[in-house]
Amino acid sequence: MDEHQRQPEAEPEWLDNDDFERLLAEVLPELEPALPPGPGKRIYERAAHGDSAAG
Incomplete structure (x- = not known):
């Protein structure tokens, strides 16, 4: 009879x-101006160009 029963959380939607x-x-x-030059930025650049080094 509890009206405030907790709803089960929905499964997260995973992206392929x-x-x-x-x-x-x-x-x-939008993020690129905030990225400092260095290895991290190169990772984002590879990802943006579809070069999947991590696989």
Whole structure:
């Protein structure tokens, strides 16, 4: 009779690799000015160009 029963949390929606790369390509132009030069930036550049070094 408890009206405030907790609903089970929904399963997270996982992105496949293509969806992730497309999403990254959309947000990368906004993030790029904040990225310092260095190895981290190269990782983002590879991801934006579809070069999957991590696989």
